Amino acid sequence: MTVGTKKHVVVFPMQMWGHTRTMCTLVARMVKLRNVAVTFFTTCGFYDRVSAEIGRDFHPHEQHLQARIRLVALQEGAEVHDSRGVEAAFEDAWLKIVNDEPLVCAKTGTTFETHPGRPSAAILDMFVPNAFEVVRKRSAGAVKVYIWVPVATLSIPMSFGRDFEPQARAEAARRGVSFDSVCLEMYLSKSSDSDGIVRSPCTPPMYAYEAHPQSVCHYFAQSHHPYIWFEYSEFICPIFEAI
Numbered sequence: 001m002t003v004g005t006k007k008h009v010v011v012f013p014m015q016m017w018g019h020t021r022t023m024c025t026l027v028a029r030m031v032k033l034r035n036v037a038v039t040f041f042t043t044c045g046f047y048d049r050v051s052a053e054i055g056r057d058f059h060p061h062e063q064h065l066q067a068r069i070r071l072v073a074l075q076e077g078a079e080v081h082d083s084r085g086v087e088a089a090f091e092d093a094w095l096k097i098v099n100d101e102p103l104v105c106a107k108t109g110t111t112f113e114t115h116p117g118r119p120s121a122a123i124l125d126m127f128v129p130n131a132f133e134v135v136r137k138r139s140a141g142a143v144k145v146y147i148w149v150p151v152a153t154l155s156i157p158m159s160f161g162r163d164f165e166p167q168a169r170a171e172a173a174r175r176g177v178s179f180d181s182v183c184l185e186m187y188l189s190k191s192s193d194s195d196g197i198v199r200s201p202c203t204p205p206m207y208a209y210e211a212h213p214q215s216v217c218h219y220f221a222q223s224h225h226p227y228i229w230f231e232y233s234e235f236i237c238p239i240f241e242a243i
Contacts, residue, residue: 101114196208
């Protein structure tokens with residue numbers, strides 16, 4: 001680690017290459033533009049690809065800048081669409097960071113000594129909601145948390161442009177079922193109205209199958225989307241209401 005770096009940023013993308021590769025570019029630019037250190041958490045399966053991708057952004061004379069990035073692999077679960085295993089490993093790693101304990105890479109066995117600066121920011125993928133809760137609860141508001149959303153801009157208003165929480169809570173109360181189960185039903189129905197049309201602030205009306213030609217893995221949706229859908233809509237909706 002380069003001596004003298006003051007700011008410390010932790011990043012954690014979802015174990016999807018499209019989400020991870022773009023994060024590689026981001027951290028490379030960060031350490032080039034600012035005197036900042038980065039702890040990059042990835043999975044064992046992605047470790048080699050991430051290492052190579054980060055390396056592509058640096059010339060031989062920039063190795064001192066690349067050294068500001070600590071690449072740490074976490075043990076992932078058996079199912080790629082289920083991030084709960086790697087998120088549990090992230091919680092263990094985050095506790096080590098806040099308790100000033102060394103980190104150990106699950107891929108290489110490399111031990112990273114405690115960084116002199118506590119994290120001032122965390123950039124977390126939109127599909128690791130449990131990691132958000134870990135940072136919020138374990139850091140007492142001392143760490144700024146940013147959402148990493150490396151997707152087509154069009155998908156944001158379609159997924160988060162309407163506040164469905166009141167409707168979901170009312171439906172759960174009416175039927176006497178859990179709020180989470182209604183959230184899942186509403187997400188899997190592609191947020192369409194009773195006539196089957198998806199209405200978004202930034203796109204023309206369309207049928208659900210036009211918006212999502214490919215089906216969503218049910219297990220993935222159950223593990224992530226219902227929770228983040230309403231959490232993100234809470235502060236994203238006002239943006240689209242102003243457009």
